[in-house]
Amino acid sequence: MQPQLALPITGAIAIFDPAAPRSVRVFDRPTGPGNFRVMLSVAVQDGKPERLAALIIHVGRPPIAKWTVAHYARDKKPKSPDALPRLATSGWLAVIDGATTPSALPTSTPTSVTPVVHGAALAVPCGTGEFAAYWAVDATDKPICLVIDFDVLTAKDWKTKPAA
Numbered sequence: 001m002q003p004q005l006a007l008p009i010t011g012a013i014a015i016f017d018p019a020a021p022r023s024v025r026v027f028d029r030p031t032g033p034g035n036f037r038v039m040l041s042v043a044v045q046d047g048k049p050e051r052l053a054a055l056i057i058h059v060g061r062p063p064i065a066k067w068t069v070a071h072y073a074r075d076k077k078p079k080s081p082d083a084l085p086r087l088a089t090s091g092w093l094a095v096i097d098g099a100t101t102p103s104a105l106p107t108s109t110p111t112s113v114t115p116v117v118h119g120a121a122l123a124v125p126c127g128t129g130e131f132a133a134y135w136a137v138d139a140t141d142k143p144i145c146l147v148i149d150f151d152v153l154t155a156k157d158w159k160t161k162p163a164a
Contacts, residue, residue, distance in 0.1 A: 003038045005057055005095055006120045007031060012073070012098030013057065013146060015133075018105035018123055019090040026073045026098040029135055029143045031059040033097075038122060042113050043152045052113045053152040055124050057095065060144040070133035070146060073098075086130035093131070093148065094123040126150045 007013065011032040016024040041054040071077050071085045078084050087093070094105050103121050110125030117123075129151055136144040 003115050003117055003122055005036045005038050005122050007033055007036065007097040008120060009033065009097045009099040013059075014096050014098040014100070015087055015148070016094050016096070016102055017087065017089045018092045018094050018102070019107040021102040023087065024096075024102055025085075025087060027133065027146065028071050028073050028075070028077075029137075030098075031143055034059075038115070040113065040115065040124065050113050051152045052124055052126055052150055054150060055093070055095070055126070055148040057146045058144070059146065060138060060142055062144055063138065064136040064144055065139040066137055068135050068137060070135045084132040086132050088130045089126055089128060091125060091128055092123050093126045094121050096121045127152075 010030060012026050012030040014024050014026040037058040039056040040052055042050050043053040044050050069078055069084060075085060091109060097120055100120055103119055105118055105121055105123040113125060115122055115124045127150060131148055131150055133146055133148045135146055138144055
């Protein structure tokens, strides 16, 4: 079962660390209100336990014309890779509508890659770190999907095709 993300109010995607509810940051591109399909990219490397590699929120329709950095509303777009906006997490990352108040979500150490849905919030176990996000946009610059990269895979891994 794929989880869905409900953005009932503004349609603006916000993220935060459930252990730090004041860390809420709203992304720069509103999607419009609705329920959006969420896809989890899970990595299994060298027999090590599963880890969540990325969270993908589908908000539009392909084809993808280009990729762009997702920055936060009211912030300027970064000019270099070193300036990518990142959200620090303590093990979980939560996604909510930009006008929603953060609710009680898990803060304990995750034991699997299973997301937790609590009201209109979706929390995923992402590991401790600072993570960046990217938009896929269409030819008219409308968002198609938001990808939050949890730095599990290298750029080379993302380009590798699965064995047949």
